[in-house]
Amino acid sequence: MDFKRLVILYGSQTGYAEDLADRISRQARSRHIKIYLSSLDEYSIKNLINEDVVLFVCSTTGQGDPPDNMQLFWKFIMRRGLPNNSLINVKFAVLGLGDSSYEQYNFVAKKLHKRLLMLGGNALVNVCLGDDQHDLGSDAAVEPWLLQFWETLGQIYSISNPNKSLLSPKYDVSCYVNTNEISENFIKEFSPTVQEASEKKPYKAELISNDRVTKQTHFQDVRLIKFSAVNAHCIYKPGDVLMIQPENTDENVDKFFEIFNCFDRSTIVECKEKDGISVPDVLKGQNSLENLVKYYFDFCGRPKRSFFEILSKFSTSELEKEKLEEFDSAEGQEELFAYCNRPRRTYLEVLQDFPETLACIEKEYFFDLFPPLKPRAFSIASSPKYHKNELHILVAVVRYKTRLFEPRKGVCSTWLAYSGLKYASIWIKKGTMMFPRPENVKPCIMVGPGTGVAPFRSYLLDMLIDKKKDNLLFFGSRNEKSDFFFKEDWENCQKENILQLRTAFSRDQDDKIYVQHRIRQEVDLVCRYIYDEEGSCYIAGNSNQMPEAVKDAVKECLIKGRNLTKDDADTFISNMIRKKLYQLETWS
Ligand SMILES: Cc1cc2nc3c(=O)[nH]c(=O)nc-3n(C[C@H](O)[C@H](O)[C@H](O)COP(=O)(O)OP(=O)(O)OC[C@H]3O[C@@H](n4cnc5c(N)ncnc54)[C@H](O)[C@@H]3O)c2cc1C
Ligand SMILES: Cc1cc2nc3c(=O)[nH]c(=O)nc-3n(C[C@H](O)[C@H](O)[C@H](O)COP(=O)(O)O)c2cc1C
Structure with a gap:
């Protein structure tokens, strides 16, 4: 039996799922299978019901969210009104990429697989869950799954054996040779306003300043970068994210x-x-x-x-x-x-x-x-109410040593910090963290070590204008003198009784002290804010061990301060997560 084409659709935030979809498309072309390959949002979804075989390659991003280039598809496919037999003629397979250290592990692939079944689709194979945490990365699950996929497809359709030679270029x-003048700009059309800006049509934002905010002698260079963006304050909220399209230096x-x-x-x-x-x-x-x-x-x-x-x-x-x-x-x-x-x-x-x-x-x-350069996300550190027409970000310049002679340098942060740029291509994206509205009088706990504190500056300076009290911030860094970000802003908030600040400077004493240690010292306040008064808790920053360590510390407070059992404390936090009272924005 023959089939029209293999449709390969990807949803990818940082490029891994896109690369994998590309690789699968080469495997298909080497078997002389006709293909269609694009991101999910580029695909004309009305054609889906007429396809023979569709392979979905999707990562999970944020806190269990679909990547940007499958948002439209996601909204459509999850619509309640879709008939249960819509995909009755479609055979499909879902390949997920995720990281089991996240609470919502491979959420998108799992949910998509279920949804496609509900819509009558026929699963060729079970959903594949690639895991970054595996010693061999996602390949550990992907490789055997792909063998099974091709074998299953081969049992239904006549497929030739793969041809091992070099395929023609994908485009x-x-x-x-250049004879005429061509445009100097790579991006042909910028958005006239930041309001309308998107990945396809970004806003060309002028850089106002780029200041190092860590001491020269400090191991890490962190920059407070300010962009000018007329009326930007009208469209973003604390917790939102600035997307930046990097360039090579x-x-x-x-x-x-x-x-x-x-x-x-x-x-x-x-x-x-x-x-x-x-x-x-x-x-x-x-x-x-x-x-x-x-x-x-x-x-x-x-x-x-x-x-x-x-x-x-x-x-x-x-x-x-x-x-x-x-x-x-x-x-x-x-x-x-x-x-x-x-x-x-x-x-x-x-x-x-x-x-x-x-x-x-x-x-x-x-x-x-070479894959395309992917945009990078930065939590907006400016406050819409306090810094009109400006967008601030706090950027840790990525630079570290491995056994190679040359230090490793982050693509985007290095370009932002050192290239002397005057403009950057930007757009604003809704963040996963949503703060309480000013009229909500419930307390708010924020945990922001390092650059994770950026979104809390945005929120707290807004609160300074709104005069909303009962905010408790745990900030952590190495040394008070070297990398205590936004000290003056916190002092202003403290003067107005907007903020209670607890700091953890890990290297200012013999024993390492981190934010989780400070949380444990605040049993009464933590319990009052989140247990008695049903306030919310926000955590932002590095996704390594910090989020789990913070969660354990909060649970310990509940166990000690309100005599909860460990199970009760687990349930309490799970309920907070469900009600969006416990929110995270973490990155690697
Ligand atoms: C929602 C969101 C908000 C964010 N907000 C901020 C923010 O406010 N401030 C901020 O600075 N960043 C933030 N980030 C991270 C930011 O998007 C970039 O990932 C970061 O700036 C690095 O990008 P880069 O291009 O410079 O580095 P890349 O070239 O992308 O290299 C980064 C990679 O290098 C590796 N790496 C980095 N350090 C080490 C090390 N010490 N040892 C081994 N490997 C290492 C890691 O694999 C890492 O993924 C945020 C990310 C997200 C998703
Ligand atoms: C900011 C960020 C958030 C993530 N959130 C999740 C998540 O909620 N669940 C999950 O399983 N994996 C999560 N991951 C892991 C990615 O899904 C995984 O690294 C995947 O390989 C990325 O594929 P992509 O480059 O195609 O987006 C996250 C990764 C990053 C960088």
């Missing part, structure tokens, strides 16, 4: 062209759709290679397994090919982890380790090799 790419662009020294920066590149793979709008029309390298390709990030798969196909050197194939094999994953993930090698560094393969790469394949 129809033409490259030619000029230094890295130069490095790229040093490595690919046979390619001319001014070459014009045009992409057209072919074989059912949709082309992002920004790539349609003419772009210089230099602009693509500066604004589009992510070549300073950490390569995923698929990069090695494609590289191996180029290689004419037996030695290099063998190594690359090993990195793309199930058995080679531990070695790939040791070579690439642990030391955090970048795309460019890997390419330099495979010089003969590098020499064979054709520029038409850049779109297959």
Whole structure:
């Protein structure tokens, strides 16, 4: 039996699900299967009922939320009124990417699988749950699942064996010498106002200031960055997030062209759709290679397994090919982890380790090799009521050492802090944290170590205007003198009796003191605020162990202060989460 096409739809926030969908599309093309590949929101959903086979590849983001590029689809598919037999003719499979350290583990994939069944869809295989926490990452679940998927599909339809040679580039790419003037701007159209800005049409915000707020001698460079955005205060609320589209620094662009020294920066590149793979709008029309390298390709990030798969196909050197194939094999994953993930090698560094393969790469394949630069989220630190027409963010510049000689640098934070930028492409996104409205007189506990304190500055300065009291903030950092963010703002709030501040400076004494220790010292206040007066609790910042440690500390307060059993304390917090009285905004 034949089928029309395999539809592969992805919902991806940071690019992993998109990369996986790309990889599956190559596996399909190598089997001569006709495909359609796009993000869920680019797909015309009215066609869904007429498809034969649809594969959904979705991550979960936020606190159990669907990624930005599947929001419209999500709203549609969850609509109550959809008939139960809508998808009766559709065979589907759902592949989820998530992280089991999050409360809502793989929530999107699980819920989507259930929903598709409810709508009459026929599951080809069970839902796959890829987990970042596994030693081998999500591949541990994805690889065997994919084998099963192809096998099941092969039992229903006639499918050829995979062809191992290099496929044609995913887009129809033409490259030619520049003869005419082309636009200097990569983004052809900016939104005239921040209100209307979106990922497709961002707002070009002017940078007002970029100040280091940690001492020069402190291990970490943290920046308070302010953008000017007329009337921005009318559209965001404390807890909302500023999305920023990063660019590669000029230094890295130069490095790229040093490595690919046979390619001319001014070459014009045009992409057209072919074989059912949709082309992002920004790539349609003419772009210089230099602009693509500066604004589009992510070549300073950490390569995923698929990069090695494609590289191996180029290689004419037996030695290099063998190594690359090993990195793309199930058995080679531990070695790939040791070579690439642990030391955090970048795309460019890997390419330099495979010089003969590098020499064979054709520029038409850049779109297959390098993923697009993904926007980064920053909690808005300004207050809509206090800082009119401005947007502030508090950025920790990512820089750390691994066993490699060169320190590792975060793409977006490094560009924001050091590139001397004057403008940035931005838009505003609703955050997962929603604070009480000013007329809600219930108390509010906030826990914000490090840059996690940013959204609480936004809220507390609003409260300074609204004169709403009973706010308790736990702030944590290393040293009072080096990285005590927004000290003056807190003092202003304290003067007006808006805020009770508890600080935990971990390195200012022999024993390490963190926010969770301070919470344990406030049994009475914590119990009064959240147990007696039914207030809310917000936690923001690094997603490592902090959120769990804070939750344990809050539970301990309840056990000690209100004689709850451990089970009762668990239930109490679960109920708070359900009623949105206990909210998190965490990132890695
Ligand atoms: C909702 C939300 C709000 C956020 N708010 C803020 C905010 O207010 N302020 C802020 O600074 N950031 C915030 N972030 C994080 C921000 O979006 C970026 O992830 C961060 O700035 C790093 O981006 P980058 O491009 O500089 O680094 P990337 O190039 O993306 O590199 C970051 C990666 O490097 C790795 N890494 C980082 N440090 C180390 C280390 N020490 N050892 C090993 N590996 C490491 C991690 O894998 C990490 O994912 C927020 C994220 C989300 C989702
Ligand atoms: C800010 C953030 C929030 C996340 N929230 C969840 C979550 O609620 N549940 C979950 O299972 N995984 C969560 N994850 C893990 C991602 O789903 C996982 O890393 C996935 O591989 C990312 O795929 P993507 O790049 O396609 O978005 C989160 C990751 C980040 C960075």
